[in-house]
Amino acid sequence: MSDVKAPAAPDLSGWSCPLPLRDHPRVVMGHGGGGAMSAELVEHIFVPAFGGQTLTDLGDSATLTLGGARLAFSTDSFVVRPLFFPGGSIGDLAVHGTVNDLAMSGARAAYLSCGFILEEGVETELVGRVARALGAAARAAGVEVVTGDTKVVEAGHGDGIYINTSGIGLIPPGVDIRPQRAQPGDVVIVSGEIGLHGVAIMSVREGLEFGVEVQSDCAALGGLVEAMLAVTPDLHVLRDPTRGGLAASLNEIATAAGVGVRIQERAVPVPPQVANACAILGLDPMYVANEGKLVAFVPREHADAVLAAMRAHPLGASASVIGECLTEHPGMVVARTAFGGTRVVDLPLGEQLPRIC
Amino acid sequence: MSDVKAPAAPDLSGWSCPLPLRDHPRVVMGHGGGGAMSAELVEHIFVPAFGGQTLTDLGDSATLTLGGARLAFSTDSFVVRPLFFPGGSIGDLAVHGTVNDLAMSGARAAYLSCGFILEEGVETELVGRVARALGAAARAAGVEVVTGDTKVVEAGHGDGIYINTSGIGLIPPGVDIRPQRAQPGDVVIVSGEIGLHGVAIMSVREGLEFGVEVQSDCAALGGLVEAMLAVTPDLHVLRDPTRGGLAASLNEIATAAGVGVRIQERAVPVPPQVANACAILGLDPMYVANEGKLVAFVPREHADAVLAAMRAHPLGASASVIGECLTEHPGMVVARTAFGGTRVVDLPLGEQLPRIC
Incomplete structure (x- = not known):
C-alpha cells in the first residue's frame, strides 16, 4: 500500500464529510482494497452523496x-x-x-x-x-x-x-438472501479452498514461484447457488470473498447483522501452495482474494443437506463447515486457533495487494 | 486525433477479426470518438466476441x-x-x-x-x-x-x-422506439440548439473565449420524452446526439433503418456562440457533441402535436423540424444548404475533440 503526500493546506471549504477520512486528504491504493478504508469512502462520501436505503444496505x-x-x-x-x-x-x-x-x-x-x-x-x-x-x-x-x-x-x-x-x-420467489439475515445458530460454510486468486496474481506479477504454478479459482458461481437453492430457498447470507478475502466478508456480515462469528481456523481449507506463499510473504490466507468461492450462512437444520448439494457440484467439491454464528461479541469475528486459543479476525485496513481484480 | 506508431511486425496470430481495422494495429484516440472508427471496434471486435442479437441492434x-x-x-x-x-x-x-x-x-x-x-x-x-x-x-x-x-x-x-x-x-406498454423503425415520411425534429456541450468543454480546456461563456446543455431528458409519449406512444426513433454530434446520430439511424435522411441546413438551430466557435476552429456544428438534446423521427400525422408538446417543456422550448426521412439514397444523410445546394453529411471518422464525456 503506497501513500501520497498531501499538499500543505488542502482546501476543504464546502466539504461536508461527516467524519474525517483517517488523515487521508488524498486517495491512496488502500481505498480500493475492499477493507476498512474502502468502507470509509463508501460510508463518508458515497452514501451521504447518493442517499437511498438500497445503497446503504451494501450487499454485493x-x-x-x-x-x-x-x-x-x-x-x-x-x-x-x-x-x-x-x-x-x-x-x-x-x-x-x-x-x-x-x-x-x-x-x-x-x-x-x-x-x-x-x-x-x-x-x-x-x-x-x-x-x-x-x-x-x-x-x-x-x-x-x-x-x-x-x-x-x-x-x-x-x-x-x-x-x-x-x-x-x-431473484426466484421466496428467496431473501442478504447480510442482515445472518442469525445466531447459522452454520458458516465455505465452498472450497481459499486464497488461490490472490496468490496466482501475486506469483505472476512479482515473478515469485511456489513450487507448482498456482491457478486462479476464477469461476461463475450461479450454478452452485442454484444447486444450494434447490435444497431450500431459505439460505440466509451468501458472499463471495474477493478483495479483503474471507476476513472482510465475515466482518461485513457480522457488522450488518449485529451477530458474532466464530470460525475454526483448522477447518478453513487452505491449499498447501497458498499456505506456503503466505508463509514466505508474511500474509494471512484469510485476507487473500478469491474469485470463485462463496461463504454461506445457512440455518442449522438445512446445513447438512446444503453441504451435500454443494459437494455434489464441481465448484463446491471441497466445501466445508468452518464455523458458526453467535449472539456473543456482535459485530466481531473470532478464530479458534489450532492451538486452542482465540484470536480476533479484524476487517483488513486496505489490501495486501492492489489491483487484484 | 493522435496516432501511435505500430511496432515493426505486430503478432496477429490467433486474431480472427473479420476485416482489418483500418491500418490501426493499436488503439488511437479516434476509436473513442463515437464515429466510424468506434463503430469498427464494435463491429469487428465486440459484436463477434460477445454475439447476441440485442447487442447487434446497437441502440443507445x-x-x-x-x-x-x-x-x-x-x-x-x-x-x-x-x-x-x-x-x-x-x-x-x-x-x-x-x-x-x-x-x-x-x-x-x-x-x-x-x-x-x-x-x-x-x-x-x-x-x-x-x-x-x-x-x-x-x-x-x-x-x-x-x-x-x-x-x-x-x-x-x-x-x-x-x-x-x-x-x-x-418501458411503457405499446412503446417501441429504436433506430430500425425510421420510415420514409417521418419528420425529423431536434429538441433545441446544438453544439453547446462540445464548445463549452473546448473553451475551458483550450482556454478559448468566444465572447460570452458557453454553458454545456447537459440535462436529463426523461421528462421531455414523457411529454412526447403523452401525445403518442408511436414515436419511431429517439437518439441523443452526444459524441459525433447530430451527424453521427442521423447516419446511424439512416443505416439501421435503410432509409435516406434529408435535412434543411438552415433549419438546424445553431446558437451564435457555437457558430462563432466553429467558424474560428474550422469545425462543423453538426459534428459537435450535445448532452441535453435529442433528435426524434416522428410519424408525419403526429409531428405537429409532438412538436407542440416539446415546445411546452423547458428542455424543448426551441425544438424545431429540421428534415424528413426518405426512400431515396438509403443509408445516406444529405443537407440542403442555405444556397440551395445539397451536400452529404457523412459519419465522422473519429472525434474532433477527445474525452468530451
Missing part, C-alpha cells in the same frame, strides 16, 4: 422491484494487472465478478453491460483477445452481453484496458 | 424482458476532462448520459449503478464534490443510485476520476 448487489419483477442489479470495475494470469483474464473476471455478485442475492444473472476504457496505444489484437475471453465466459455462465460502451484515454492515463460490467438477474 | 440502450417486465438497460463510462466545466461536471454527465440513453428507448430511468476508478493521489474532497454532483443530478432526474464499486489505480494510470454508470428503466 442491490435488490429491486421493477414492473413487478424482483431483480438483482450489480456493478464492478476491473483494473487487474496483468490482463492475463494463470487460470483467467480480465475478461473472465469481468463476467464472473458481476455474475457472482448477482448470485450472492440468489439471482441467476441474465444480462450484462460492458464498458471498456482503453488506453491509446493498446494493441487492437489484445482488445480482441480480452473481448473474446469475456464473450466465452459470458456464454459459459449463461449470461448475455446486451449493451456496451467504449472510451479511449490518452497514453499515460490508463493501463491498457479497464472494464466495467453491470448485470441484472431475476 | 438494450431492450429486454425479465420476469415479465419490459426493461431498458444501458451503460456509459465517463472520462471527460476537465471534471468540472461551465454548466456541469463529470457527476452530472454520469447521470444524464445513462438516463438519456434509457430515455431514447422511451424508458423512464429507475435505478443506476455507479463505478468509480480513482487515481491514487486524487483529493478525497474532489471525489466528494463529484459524488455530491452525481447524487444531486440523480435526485433531480428521479433515479436512485442503488449499487456501486470503487477501484483505485496507481498515479499515472488514470486521470483523477473515471466513472461508469449503468441504468435500468421500465
